[in-house]
Every structure is written in C-alpha cells, then in structure tokens.
Amino acid sequence: MSRGVFKARRTVSRRSVLLALGGASLLAACGPDKGAWHAGGELPGDSHSGEVSADPMPSVFPSVAPPTPGQCPPITGAGTPRHGGPxxxxxxxxxxxxxxxxxxxxxxxxxxxxxxxxKYDIRATFCMIGRSAAAHPDLVKQVVAGGHHIANHTYTHPLNLTKQPAAQIRAELHRASEAISNASGGQPTLFRAPGGAWSDAVLSECGALGMRPLDWSVDPRDWSRPGVQHIVDTILTRTRPGAIILEHDGGGNRDQTVSALTIALPRLLDAGYAFAQP
Known part of the structure; x- marks a missing residue:
C-alpha cells in the first residue's frame, strides 16, 4: 500500500490519526481553474448565529447537471501542471x-x-495553518475524529511563499507539520501553498518533508464574502467529475460559506456526485 492511502475512522485512536492525515498517491490530473491569492483577514460582517441556515429560496439557485462518469475538464495549456507539480x-x-x-x-x-x-456523511480535507492548530488542538482532534484528512497550510500563511528564502519556506512547512503532529499525533502527507503560490523551491521543501502538493480547481472566492448566491452558483455550475473545491473555515467571517455549503452539498449529492479525498 502506498503512503497515505487510508480511510479514517471516527474515533481518535493512533490508527485514526494516521488515516486522517493521508491521501491517495498523485495521479495524472486535468488542468486548473484557479483563483487569486486571498489575504484571509477578518472582513466586516455579522457574527455567526450558531444555526446552519436552510435553503431560503431554492428556485434562485441553478440546477446541477448529473455528472457523466469520466467526463473531466480538458487540460489547458498555460495552466497544465508539470509532472511532480501540484x-x-x-x-x-x-x-x-x-x-x-x-x-x-x-x-x-x-x-x-x-x-x-x-450531516451529509462527507469527508473533507482541512488545510490547517500551523499556529491555529497549535492554538486549538481540541479542534484538530475533532477534525480527525470526523474522518477528515489534515493538510499542512504553512505555519503563518505568508503573503507569497515563493518570495521567501529557502530557509524560511522550510521553517513554515516544518513548524506547521510539527504543530499538526503535536495536536493530532500524526504527520500530514498533503501540503497546500497559500494562494496556490508554487515554485521549485516550495515544491522541493514539500517533497523533502514527505508531502504531496495539493491545489484546487473550483474557487468561489468565499474568503471575500461575495454573497451566498455567488458561492452556490460557482460551485454548482463549475463542478465536474474530478473537481477539487476550495472553501474556508478560517481567516474571517465564514457565515456565507457555511450557508452556501448547506445549499450546495445536498444538491451535488442529489445530482450523483460522490465525495472523496485527494
């Protein structure tokens, strides 16, 4: 069995920790539909009420076309990842x-x-900032207990990791893995660069720590709080088989994200999509 091909359990045991930090080996991929870098800072907005809102106006959201198995988006020239890339x-x-x-x-x-x-029996991948994992180890354990994977997302979420010297890149990745490991008991095997900022140096340090680089293909830019309608529309109209959807639970007010996923996730499931982990 290759490193990281696991299925996590719901209890926080040594095995479940290791499983939740893994993923399948990187195979041939299609081209990206990437979004811009996000600052992830606090944005104005109301605090979360504590309730997950229901779909208020079902008719205003687009329908989801049933997926055709194996019908993946075509590879695009400029954004095609090279072998060993994200x-x-x-x-x-x-x-x-x-x-x-x-x-x-x-x-x-x-x-x-x-x-x-x-609620929808979905397993996701949580890309965690190291200092946040260190500050909230109980939440890290809850993520593991839910059967989700944890990816390294640097220690401080720097503006552009590619502009940092190699020693600083190494420190960002190493400190984040250490914080995640201390909180969960296992090492992450996936790494996501903030804003999808990749370079040979970033990929090299990622590989040196035994991690695979993970990017995304569907970005509703929920970090900018563009409105529930925009987030839902983007997810439902751009998702195709094989898509990796980007959302956020940190970095600011995420009311819109939670409300949008409350609408989008059951619709994707009803359309015939199945959620997996990279």
Missing part, C-alpha cells in the same frame, strides 16, 4: 469530487463545518 483534480474517472477547507481550525466556524459534513 494536484488540481482527482484522477479523471467516475463521479468523485473533493471538498477542501482552508485556513482553520477556527473555534467559531470549524465546529459548524464539521456538523454540516457529518
């Missing part, structure tokens, strides 16, 4: 898609995200 899509087969959740753990929004995923 993963933008799941292997192009079946109707599987992946949900990734960045910039946590967050004491306000991560529990809401976990409750929503549990």
């Amino acid at each position: 993963q933008y899509y799941l292997p192009c087969k079946g109707t599987q898609i992946a949900l990734t959740v960045d910039d946590g753990p967050d004491p306000q929004y991560t529990p809401h995200m976990l409750a929503l995923l549990a």
Whole structure:
C-alpha cells in the first residue's frame, strides 16, 4: 500500500490519526481553474448565529447537471501542471469530487463545518495553518475524529511563499507539520501553498518533508464574502467529475460559506456526485 492511502475512522485512536492525515498517491490530473491569492483577514460582517441556515429560496439557485462518469475538464495549456507539480483534480474517472477547507481550525466556524459534513456523511480535507492548530488542538482532534484528512497550510500563511528564502519556506512547512503532529499525533502527507503560490523551491521543501502538493480547481472566492448566491452558483455550475473545491473555515467571517455549503452539498449529492479525498 502506498503512503497515505487510508480511510479514517471516527474515533481518535493512533490508527485514526494516521488515516486522517493521508491521501491517495498523485495521479495524472486535468488542468486548473484557479483563483487569486486571498489575504484571509477578518472582513466586516455579522457574527455567526450558531444555526446552519436552510435553503431560503431554492428556485434562485441553478440546477446541477448529473455528472457523466469520466467526463473531466480538458487540460489547458498555460495552466497544465508539470509532472511532480501540484494536484488540481482527482484522477479523471467516475463521479468523485473533493471538498477542501482552508485556513482553520477556527473555534467559531470549524465546529459548524464539521456538523454540516457529518450531516451529509462527507469527508473533507482541512488545510490547517500551523499556529491555529497549535492554538486549538481540541479542534484538530475533532477534525480527525470526523474522518477528515489534515493538510499542512504553512505555519503563518505568508503573503507569497515563493518570495521567501529557502530557509524560511522550510521553517513554515516544518513548524506547521510539527504543530499538526503535536495536536493530532500524526504527520500530514498533503501540503497546500497559500494562494496556490508554487515554485521549485516550495515544491522541493514539500517533497523533502514527505508531502504531496495539493491545489484546487473550483474557487468561489468565499474568503471575500461575495454573497451566498455567488458561492452556490460557482460551485454548482463549475463542478465536474474530478473537481477539487476550495472553501474556508478560517481567516474571517465564514457565515456565507457555511450557508452556501448547506445549499450546495445536498444538491451535488442529489445530482450523483460522490465525495472523496485527494
């Protein structure tokens, strides 16, 4: 069995920790549909009410076309990842898609995200900032207990990792893995660069720590709080078999994200999509 091909359990045992930190080996991928870098800072907005809102106006959201197994988006020239580069899509087969959740753990929004995923029996990949994992080890354990994977997302979420010297890149990745390991008991095997900022130096340090680079293909830019309608529309109209969807549970007010996923996730499931982990 290759490193990281696991299925996590719901209890926080040594085995479940190791399983939750793994993933399938990187296979041939399709081209990216990437979004811009996000600052992830606090944005104005109301605090979360503690309730996951229901779909208020079902008719205003687009319908989801049933997926055709193996019908993945075509590879695009400029954005085609080279061999050994980041993963933008799941292997192009079946109707599987992946949900990734960045910039946590967050004491306000991560529990809401976990409750929503549990409701629909979905396993996601949480890309955690190391200092947040160190500050909230209990939330890290809850993510593991839910059967989710944990990816390294640097220790401080720097503006552009590619502009940092090699020693600083190494420190960002190493400190984040150490913080995640201390909280969960296992080492992450996936790494996501903040904003999808990749370079040879970043990929080299990622590989040196035994991690695979993970990117995304569907970005509704929920970090900018563009409105529930925009987030839902983007997810439902751009998701295709193999897609890796980017969402956030940290970095600011995530009310819109939670509300949008409350609408989008059951619709994707009803359309015939199946959630998997990279």
